[in-house]
Amino acid sequence: MELWKELLSDDVGVLSIITIVIATVVVVGAVWIVVNKVKKAGPND
Template identity: 50%
Template sequence: MELWKELLSSYVGILSLLTIVVAAGMVGYCGWLFIKKAREAEEAERRASGRLAAR
């Protein structure tokens, strides 16, 4: 309990918490972007292989 008090009341604690939140947000965004790009690449590959098979 004392740790939470210090984390939320001191200047260094607030900056540490902000750093953790920003880092977690960056990890989440990069993961989302990676999954999105992988799905787009799979879809483009599927479309390209469909066009090649039709020729």
């Protein structure tokens, strides 16, 4: 927990966390879209 307090007290640490969160959301979103397209396409296409 000390590590989090140290990161959050530093502006750079906050920016890093925000960047990581945004990157994770983008990756998960992209994977989600691909999975849905594959499911909709099905074995017939």
